[in-house]
Amino acid sequence: MTDAMSFSRVAAPAGASPLRTAVSHRSDPVEAVAELASELCHASLGFVLFFCSVEYPLEALSRALNEVFDDIPVVGCTSAGEITPAGYARGSIVAIGFDCRHFELAPALVESLYTFDLPCAQRLVDDLLGRCRERALAPLADNSFVLTLLDGLSSSEESVIATLDAALGSIPSFGGSAGDDNRLARTHVFCHGSFHTEAAVVLMVNTPLPFEVFTTHHLRPRHEKLVVTAVDRESRRVLELNAAPAVEAYAALVGQPVARLGPELFARHPLAVRIGDHYYVRSIQRANQDGSLSFYCAVENGIVLTAMASTPIHGELLQTLRGLEQRLGLHELVIGCDCFLRRLELEVLGEDEAVSDLLSRSRVIGFNTYGEQYHGIHINQTFTGVAIGAARSGGAA
Structure with a gap:
């Protein structure tokens, strides 16, 4: 046991938030985790959720987390950038500590995304409900939500999330796909003391505190349409749009030569599929030498993709956060899954500092x-999360 664990013996000050936060920019994993513990640990700490850069040596980070937090459950994932108490960061690790007097949390690891079917999902949800029910702080049905963290390069998000949502029923869910600092090489989730690939973490949270699961984006439909006329579903590669090579059709749509296609253009000129009255973005990952386009979300042959236009992210986000505060009151915390393409767009436009401050x-x-999940749907270029309000009168002490 390290010196950092001594903080867990100290009672939280009266009136302290039930959700503590901490960040470390130290590159050494032992020093970074010790810094987190110095802010998070107290007598009622019951759970830790973290997000970290892949610049950390992950095996060493695992050892440090296991040693310092000992018998406190910890889950998390790698990121394409972090949102810290000071706003946007990179190369850091940020964490949330949950007070067990206000939160009961039950995590599960899905080790094989490719074999996750409805019976597996039902068993997983029943297990999570059973564990939360043992010490439920509020009736489960109306006072629980689920956070999902998935390997962001697994190409399995759609099937896993839809299957899980069917088993969850009315329990709201949201989440994000793990990143790797925009390297697009390997992403990881953390559960049961180690990092995993091609896996997912499902975290059920029960709390008497008011909360709202939400999603928002800053994109509006234009009139231009592209029809997927040839696709490799398994690899999420669109081969043809409007019966032309995909890269050529897209380049013509955005008025740029094929040679200029890259992340900045993809972020500012996304495509979306319309379902009912809503548009769900299907972000492009890369242009390939064979003339195809790789996507972050699943795409099907015959679907119609609508060109989308950006509106100011700051204004859209400010309106969303104000609406949440009007409905919930002052936030204890917002846990946010923010698509890295939104941040890239902000950086290109020079607006990242203003949004970071917000x-x-x-x-x-x-x-x-590398993608967001909301009520069983895998989406891109959104800000998705849960806002958690302050304790109601007469709530837990």
Whole structure:
């Protein structure tokens, strides 16, 4: 046991938030975790959720987390950027500590995304409900939500999330796909003391505190359409749009030569599929030498993709956060899953500092993702999360 664990013996000050936050920019994993513990640990700490850069040596980070937090459950994932108490960051690790007097949490690890079917999902949800029910702080049905963290390069998000949502029923869910600092090489989730690939973490949270699961984006439909006329579903590669090579059709749509296609253009000129009255973005990951386009979300042959236009992210986000505060009151915390393409767009436009400041003032903690999940749907270029309000009168002490 390290010196950092001594903090767990100290009672939280009267009136302290039930959700503590901490960040470390130290590159040494032992020093970084010790810094987190110095802010998070107290007598009622019951759970830790973290998001970290892949710049950390992950095996060493695992050892440090296991040693310092000992018998306190810890889950998390790698990121494409972090949202800290001071706003946007990179190369850091940020964490949230949950007070067990206000939160009961039950985590599960899905070790094989490719074999996750409805019977597996039902068993997993029944287990999570059973564990939360043992010490439920409020009736489960109306006072629980689920956070999902998935390997962001697994190409399995759609099937896993839809299957899980069917088993969850009315329990709201949200989450994000793990990143790797925009390297697009390997992403990880953390559960049961180690990092995993091609896996997912499912975290059920029960609390008497008011909360709202939400999603928002800053994109509006244009009139231009592209029809997927040839696709490799398993690899999420669109081969043809409007019966032309995909890269050529897309380049013509955005008015740029094929040679200029890259992350900045993809972030500013996304495509979306319409389902009912809503548009769900299908972000492009890369242009390939064979003329195809790789996507972050699943795409099907015959679907119609609508060109989307950006509106100011700051204004959209400010309106969303104000609406949450009007409905919930002052936030204890917002856990946010913010698509890395939104952050890239902000950086290109020189607006990242203003949004970073807004996130800090609004008590948002989270990470930049390779995709977001909301009520069983895998989406891109959104800000998705849960806002948690302050204790109601007569709530837990």
